[in-house]
Structure formats: structure tokens, C-alpha cells
Amino acid sequence: MDFDALLLSRMQFAFTVAFHILFPAFTIGLAAFLAVLEGLWLWTKRDVFQTLYLFWVKIFALSFGMGVVSGVVLSYQFGTNWSEFIRLTGGVIGPLLAYEVLTAFFLEASFLGVMLFGWKKVGPKLHFLATVLVAIGTSVSAFWILSANSWMQTPQGYEILANGVFQATNFWEVVFNPSFPSRLTHMLLAAFLTTALVVGAASAFQVLKTRKSGEAPTGWTASRVALVMAVGMIAVTAPLQLLAGHWSGEVAHHYQPSKLAAIEGYWETRADQPLHLFAIPDRSTQSNHFEVSIPGVGNMVQNLPRDEVIQGLDQLAPEDQPPVFMVFWSFRVMVGLGMLMIGLGLWGAYLLWRKTLFDSRWFLRFAVVMGPSGFIAVLAGWMVTEIGRQPWVVYGVLRTADAVSPVTSGEVLTSLLVYITVYAIVFTAGALFILRLMAEGPKAVVTARAAEERRAPGSALAKAPEDVDGDVPGDPS
Numbered sequence: 001m002d003f004d005a006l007l008l009s010r011m012q013f014a015f016t017v018a019f020h021i022l023f024p025a026f027t028i029g030l031a032a033f034l035a036v037l038e039g040l041w042l043w044t045k046r047d048v049f050q051t052l053y054l055f056w057v058k059i060f061a062l063s064f065g066m067g068v069v070s071g072v073v074l075s076y077q078f079g080t081n082w083s084e085f086i087r088l089t090g091g092v093i094g095p096l097l098a099y100e101v102l103t104a105f106f107l108e109a110s111f112l113g114v115m116l117f118g119w120k121k122v123g124p125k126l127h128f129l130a131t132v133l134v135a136i137g138t139s140v141s142a143f144w145i146l147s148a149n150s151w152m153q154t155p156q157g158y159e160i161l162a163n164g165v166f167q168a169t170n171f172w173e174v175v176f177n178p179s180f181p182s183r184l185t186h187m188l189l190a191a192f193l194t195t196a197l198v199v200g201a202a203s204a205f206q207v208l209k210t211r212k213s214g215e216a217p218t219g220w221t222a223s224r225v226a227l228v229m230a231v232g233m234i235a236v237t238a239p240l241q242l243l244a245g246h247w248s249g250e251v252a253h254h255y256q257p258s259k260l261a262a263i264e265g266y267w268e269t270r271a272d273q274p275l276h277l278f279a280i281p282d283r284s285t286q287s288n289h290f291e292v293s294i295p296g297v298g299n300m301v302q303n304l305p306r307d308e309v310i311q312g313l314d315q316l317a318p319e320d321q322p323p324v325f326m327v328f329w330s331f332r333v334m335v336g337l338g339m340l341m342i343g344l345g346l347w348g349a350y351l352l353w354r355k356t357l358f359d360s361r362w363f364l365r366f367a368v369v370m371g372p373s374g375f376i377a378v379l380a381g382w383m384v385t386e387i388g389r390q391p392w393v394v395y396g397v398l399r400t401a402d403a404v405s406p407v408t409s410g411e412v413l414t415s416l417l418v419y420i421t422v423y424a425i426v427f428t429a430g431a432l433f434i435l436r437l438m439a440e441g442p443k444a445v446v447t448a449r450a451a452e453e454r455r456a457p458g459s460a461l462a463k464a465p466e467d468v469d470g471d472v473p474g475d476p477s
Contacts, residue, residue: 003409003413004409005404005405005407005408005409005411005412006400006401006404008409008412008413008416009081009082009404009405009407009412010400011416012077012081012412012415012416012419013074013077013081013082014386015416015419015420015423016070016073016074016077016419016423017074017382018379018382019070019423019427020067020070020071020073020074021378021379021382022375022378022379023063023064023066023067023070024067024071024138024141024142024191025187025190025191025194025374025375025378026063026191026194026195026198026375027060027063027064027067027138028138028139028141028142028188028191028192028195029191029192029193029194029195029196030056030059030060030063030195030198031060031131031134031135031137031138032135032138032139032192032195033056033195033196033199033229034053034056034057034060034115034131034135035128035131035132035134035135036229037049037050037052037053037056038050038053038127038128038131039128039132041053042124042125042128048221048222048225049225051222051442052222052225052226052442054119054442055222055437055441055442056199057115057116058437059434059437059438061116062430062433062434062437063434064108064112066426066427066430069426070423070427073419075097079405080405080407080415081404081405081407081412082393082403082404082405083405083406084402084403084404084405084406085393085398085403085404087165088164088165088166088398088402088403089166089394089398091165091166091167091168092151092157092158092166092167092168092174093148093151093152095168095171096144096147096148096151096174096175097144097145097148099144100140100141100144100145100148103137103140103144104137104138104140104141104143104144105137105141107133107134107136107137107140108134108137108138108141110133111129111130111131111133111134111137112130112134114126114127114130115127115130115131115134118130139188142184142187142188142191143184146180146183146184146187147174147175147176147177147180147184149183149385150177150179150180150183150184151174151175151177151180151394152389152393152394152395153177153179153183153255153256153385153389153395154177154178154179154180154251154255154256154395155177155394155395155396155397156170156173156174156177156178157169157170157171157172157173157174157177158174160397166394166398178251178254178255179248179251179252179255179256182244182247182248182250182251183248183385185244185247186241186244186245186247186248186381189237189240189241189244190241190374190377190378190381192233192237193233193234193237193238193241193341193374194374194375194377194378195233195374196229196230196233196234196237196374197230197234197341197344197370197371197372197373197374198371198372198374198438199226199227199229199230200226200227200230200231200234200344200348200367200370200371201367201368201369201370201371201372201438202223202226202371202438202439202441203223203224203226203227203230203367203441204227204363204364204365204367204368205368205438205439205441206223206441206442207223207224207227207358207364208361208364208365208368209441210223222441222442223441223442224358227357227358227367228352228357230367231345231348231349231352231357232349232352234341234344234345234348235345235346235348235349236345237345238338238341238342238344238345239342239345241338241341242338242342245334245335245338249263249301249302250302250303252388253302253304253310255395256388256389256395257310257311257315258311258313258316258320258321258322258388259322259327259384259388259389260302260310260311261310261311261312261313262281262313262321262322262323262324262327262328262388263327263328263331263384263388264276264298264328265279265281265288265291265324265328266298266310266311266312266313267281267286267287267288267312267313267314268312268314269309269310269311269312269314269315270309270310270312271299271306271307271308271309271310272295272296272298272299272306272307273296273298273299273310274293274294274295274296274297274298275293275294275297275298275301276288276291276292276293276298276328277292277293277294278290278291278292279291279292279293279328280325281324281325281328282325283318283321283323283324283325286313286314286318298310319391320391322387322388322389322390322391323387323390326383326387327383327384327387327388330380330381330383330384330387331380331384333376333377333380334377334380334381334384337373337376337377337380338377340370340373341370341373341374341377344366344367344370347363347366348363348367351363
């Protein structure tokens with residue numbers, strides 16, 4: 001393998017975007033969760049929702065900050081490593097990224113301070129409005145970023161001038177390109193699902209810790225309420241995500257046949273394709289090794305007639321084929337985790353119906369183990385999307401090799417090593433601190449509120465910290 005400037009630039013962008021995508025995937029869902037919690041607190045006046053809000057907003061602040069920092073790095077890399085891409089496609093991509101700043105980023109920046117620091121400085125309704133607007137801002141940000149990236153997958157609404165520069169001819173077609181609706185739906189569901197899995201894992205950990213100690217510690221009720229909410233979200237969004245993923249696959253069949261062929265491991269163009277459950281794709285031999293397949297099911301999975309021909313990789317020259325092995329297995333990791341998520345949601349819903357959710361140690365342990373699965377699935381899905389598009393940066397129009405900056409491999413390698421070192425220190429420290437907060441649970445919030453109430457004039461001094469949640473520790477309601 002030749003580690004030239006092109007490959008190193010791809011590795012560098014892949015490394016930095018892999019870190020960055022984890023934070024928006026979490027904060028989009030977490031911002032919506034916080035808006036729901038504050039809304040429920042205003043509606044029901046139950047302190048347990050306020051407790052959960054005050055606990056998770058700290059984690060949101062840390063995650064949001066790390067997401068912003070890692071996102072800024074990506075914008076610099078467009079100029080340093082991919083200047084030709086920006087020069088050629090800036091007339092199309094540039095406005096989409098500018099709209100993201102002018103709408104989403106300004107909305108988040110305007111109200112984030114109120115959300116994080118205005119709890120005792122503004123009225124409850126105004127604070128709730130700030131939380132809702134931040135949540136909307138995170139989703140609007142996803143809208144514009146997914147629109148830009150989807151255009152790179154399924155470009156339309158443009159023309160190429162004589163000097164090779166792309167010029168938009170219809171911005172409505174640019175924004176709402178063929179793959180955008182399915183990919184936006186898929187990404188937003190992934191964000192909500194990722195957040196639900198993290199909240200569920202942290203809450204299940206607290207319940208397990210309580211069962212082991214035999215006591216009901218501070219924040220016990222809040223953790224149980226959060227677990228119930230997480231189970232409900234997983235049970236709903238995990239099956240919907242399966243449908244959204246299938247929708248994306250149908251779009252790929254029509255607009256990115258090479259990506260679909262890599263996903264399914266199809267080397268031969270034919271009708272009545274099989275479904276490959278397991279295989280080791282080999283680009284050098286243009287075939288799969290150790291196939292485990294179900295004959296005649298491939299067309300059915302794609303909602304196609306059995307006699308319809310599905311394009312294989314044999315229609316492309318080897319240099320025009322995506323890296324099949326990585327795409328093939330990334331897709332199976334994503335789907336496998338998705339099936340486990342569906343199982344987790346259905347199991348939790350069943351236990352909730354039987355009123356034994358907090359008594360099943362196996363379910364609680366499974367929920368804890370599944371905590372990071374959303375992040376892994378997001379990374380796997382991103383690899384399918386981006387690696388499956390290769391060797392094109394704008395599918396079928398602009399090759400990745402023609403989009404790289406005129407830099408040397410030594411320069412890119414040096415900056416890549418610097419990124420790895422800095423990211424390893426900064427983001428590892430941030431992630432460990434977030435995990436420490438999750439391990440502590442809502443205890444610190446409840447204890448601080450109890451101490452504050454004791455200091456307040458006319459407070460009930462005998463009020464126990466574990467009762468500040470607003471519920472009796474043994475009451476599952």
C-alpha cells in the first residue's frame with residue numbers, strides 16, 4: 001500500500017470525522033431528551049424530571065463542547081487537505097455549509113448560554129423555550145450537513161463549467177437531492193437511538209448498583225424513570241431505524257449501484273441474487289471466499305422482482321470499485337447491532353408490561369453492555385456511506401484523487417500524528433469525565449438540591465435526600 005498524500009489525507013479526515021460524528025450523534029438526541037424532561041417537569045411538577053434534567057444537562061454541555069471543537073478541525077481540513085474539492089464544488093457545497101452556520105449554529109449559540117446557566121436567572125417558561133430552541137438547532141444542523149453530504153452521494157441541480165467548476169442551477173434540487181430524505185431520517189433516528197441506549201445503560205447501571213447494595217441510594221427514583229423512558233424510546237426507534245435503513249438501501253440501488261454491490265458482496269451482475277450472510281470479499285480475485293448465503297433472497301430484500309437484474313461489481317473496472325471488504329463488513333456490524341437493539345427494546349417493553357423491568361438482572365446487564373452500541377453502529381454506518389462512495393468524492397462526477405490539495409505526504413503525515421496525539425489526550429480525558437459523571441448518577445444533583453432546600457428559610461429540615469426526587473424510593477410509578 002502506497003501511503004501517498006491522497007491516502008494519508010483520507011486517513012486524516014476519516015480519523016477526525018470519526019471522532020466528531022460521535023458527539024452530534026449523541027447531542028442531537030440528548031438535546032431532545034432534555035427538552036422532553038423540562039417539558040414534563042413544567043407539566044407534572046414532579047421533581048424527578050428536574051433532577052434528570054440537571055444531571056444530563058452537564059453531560060450535554062461537555063459533549064456539545066467537544067463536538068464543536070472537533071467540528072472546527074474538519075472545516076480547516078477542507079482548506080489544508082482538500083482545497084481542490086472546495087475550489088471545484090464550493091459554489092454548491094459552500095452555501096449549504098453557510099446556511100448551517102447562519103441557522104443552526106447561531107440558534108444554538110444564542111440560547112445555549114441561557115440553557116446552561118439561566119436556570120435561576122430566567123423564568124421557567126423562557127428557560128424551557130431556550131432548551132427547545134437548542135434542540136431544534138441541533139436537528140437543523142443535521143439537516144444542512146446531511147444535505148451537503150447527500151449531494152455528494154447523489155448529485156443533482158448543478159452544471160459543470162468549462163474550467164471544471166461546479167455551479168448550482170437549482171438549489172431546491174441540490175438541497176433535496178434523491179438520497180437526502182432517507183439519510184436525514186436515518187441519521188436523526190440514529191441520534192435518538194444512540195442517546196436512548198446511553199441513558200438506558202447509565203440508568204440500568206444505577207439500578208444494578210442499588211440491587212447489589214440492597215439499599216435505595218440518592219437518585220434511585222430518577223434512574224428508574226430514565227430507564228423506563230429509554231426503554232420506550234428504544235422499543236419505538238429501533239424498528240423504525242430498520243425501515244429507514246431499508247429505505248436508504250433502495251435509494252442506493254437506484255442511484256449508487258456500486259455501493260449496493262459492495263454492501264451485498266455482489267461481484268456478478270445477475271437476476272435472482274442471493275443474500276450473503278457471511279463472506280470474505282477478495283478484490284484481487286473479484287470473488288467471495290467462504291460464502292454463507294441464502295439463494296434467491298437478495299432481490300426480495302431489495303423489494304425487487306426476482307427476475308430483475310442487480311448490477312454487480314463486474315460492471316466496473318477494479319480501480320472504480322469501492323473497498324468491498326470494509327463496506328461489506330461495516331454494513332453487517334451495523335445491521336447486527338441494530339437487531340440487538342430491537343431485541344433490547346422488545347425485551348424491555350415486555351418486562352415493563354409485566355412490571356418486572358427493575359428485577360431482571362440479565363436485562364439490566366444487557367442494557368449496560370449495549371450502551372456504546374449506538375456509537376459503534378453510527379461509525380459503521382458512516383463507513384458504509386463514505387467508503388462505499390469511493391473512488392468518488394462526488395459520486396460519478398469528481399474523483400477523490402482530483403480533490404486533494406497539492407501537499408506532500410510528509411506534511412500530511414506530520415499533521416496526522418499531531419491530531420492523533422492531541423485527540424488521544426483531550427477527547428480521552430473528556431470521555432472519561434463523562435463516564436465518571438454517568439457512574440455517579442443523579443446522586444450529586446439530588447444531594448445538592450437537598451442541601452439547598454435545608455438552607456432555605458422555612459424548609460423542611462427533616463427531608464431526606466433520597467426523597468427529593470419527588471417519589472417514594474420503592475414506588476415504581
